[in-house]
Amino acid sequence: MPTSKSDNYIEIPEEARRVKAVFHTRPSDQHISDIKQWIRDGNPAFLNPYHTHTKPPANSSLVYRGEFDLLEKDVKAGRLAPCPCCSPNHGKYGRKGKIAWFPDEHVIRLLGPDCYKAIDREGHEQAIEEFRKEERREHEVRYLLGNEEKLRLTLKALMDGLELAKALDEFGAVLRKKIYDTMNLDLWPHINKGQLHLNQKRNEFIGWSSETTEVDVIVDYAKIGGYRLLNPETKALAALFNQPLDAFQFLDGVADWNSFVTGKTDEERHQLASLFSNARKAGTNALDRVADAKKLVSHETLATLRAWGRHPDCPYPFCLDFDETKVSVGRSVFPVVSIKIPEILSAYDSVPTMHLPGIKEA
Numbered sequence: 001m002p003t004s005k006s007d008n009y010i011e012i013p014e015e016a017r018r019v020k021a022v023f024h025t026r027p028s029d030q031h032i033s034d035i036k037q038w039i040r041d042g043n044p045a046f047l048n049p050y051h052t053h054t055k056p057p058a059n060s061s062l063v064y065r066g067e068f069d070l071l072e073k074d075v076k077a078g079r080l081a082p083c084p085c086c087s088p089n090h091g092k093y094g095r096k097g098k099i100a101w102f103p104d105e106h107v108i109r110l111l112g113p114d115c116y117k118a119i120d121r122e123g124h125e126q127a128i129e130e131f132r133k134e135e136r137r138e139h140e141v142r143y144l145l146g147n148e149e150k151l152r153l154t155l156k157a158l159m160d161g162l163e164l165a166k167a168l169d170e171f172g173a174v175l176r177k178k179i180y181d182t183m184n185l186d187l188w189p190h191i192n193k194g195q196l197h198l199n200q201k202r203n204e205f206i207g208w209s210s211e212t213t214e215v216d217v218i219v220d221y222a223k224i225g226g227y228r229l230l231n232p233e234t235k236a237l238a239a240l241f242n243q244p245l246d247a248f249q250f251l252d253g254v255a256d257w258n259s260f261v262t263g264k265t266d267e268e269r270h271q272l273a274s275l276f277s278n279a280r281k282a283g284t285n286a287l288d289r290v291a292d293a294k295k296l297v298s299h300e301t302l303a304t305l306r307a308w309g310r311h312p313d314c315p316y317p318f319c320l321d322f323d324e325t326k327v328s329v330g331r332s333v334f335p336v337v338s339i340k341i342p343e344i345l346s347a348y349d350s351v352p353t354m355h356l357p358g359i360k361e362a
């Protein structure tokens with residue numbers, strides 16, 4: 001039974017239509033958060049006391065100040081908000097509603113996400129662009145100011161990581177030289193995937209007969225961490241720290257972080273945030289690589305290598321021994337050469353990590 005007022009007709013009270021021309025200046029952050037709270041509390045958008053429920057005149061200038069979603073349960077149930085632009089008495093939008101300030105009329109209207117586009121496409125697009133820029137600016141300022149301590153701790157973690165990297169580079173270089181050159185052990189082909197094997201013999205039945213024959217099989221023995229440090233072509237770990245340290249190091253020279261960040265132009269601040277974001281990725285990678293390489297010097301890995309080298313089925317028997325201070329290698333128990341383990345590698349229980357959130361997660 002269709003009528004002029006359909007079932008989902010929304011009765012708009014006079015108060016909602018009353019022009020509240022009180023916003024002579026740009027609505028404050030407090031106004032915006034009041035409106036968002038009103039919506040979060042489940043109140044109808046059109047009843048918000050700041051909202052003027054009249055159609056905006058064409059070619060009025062507007063400034064988007066915020067976005068909001070209705071409560072998920074209302075959106076799902078189809079209880080949408082009416083829009084003064086295009087649908088003043090019927091539900092129209094549920095998500096990404098806009099808080100728009102109309103400076104000429106001094107009013108605020110809560111609108112559907114793209115509704116104003118139909119009234120003034122260019123004005124809408126310009127306002128959206130400005131709004132996104134502002135969002136980015138606020139986000140970046142909040143990120144940079146809110147993470148000062150973590151940024152400084154990141155610098156510290158990277159500097160500590162670099163010291164470990166240098167020690168591992170040095171230790172690895174000596175270890176490789178002694179294994180491959182001095183002792184002439186061709187070990188790498190047997191460990192180059194981090195998986196140690198044994199060559200074993202197994203009896204297998206021949207066809208359907210009861211006779212057996214001995215076959216060679218390769219079986220897994222153990223995995224070892226840090227094996228890349230034994231790669232004859234490995235690259236220096238310390239070099240991985242150059243880029244992230246370059247990005248974070250200037251923090252040391254900045255005493256007043258607040259003024260430094262707020263004194264930047266938007267573009268400079270954006271570049272700074274991107275620089276940190278990239279350096280964070282590179283730094284995480286560098287520290288992960290150090291943590292992995294350091295596993296070679298662990299008791300667990302060295303004990304595994306020692307046992308494997310002496311195993312009767314080891315495809316490449318050799319002798320490795322170690323204590324807290326050195327690793328010794330040889331073809332057999334005598335002669336062996338020893339390599340000193342740098343103190344720093346036993347001093348650190350674990351490799352420092354970064355606790356800086358990414359700008360996207362922040």
Ligand SMILES: [Zn+2]
Nearest residue numbers: 083085086115
């Ligand atoms: Zn609309």
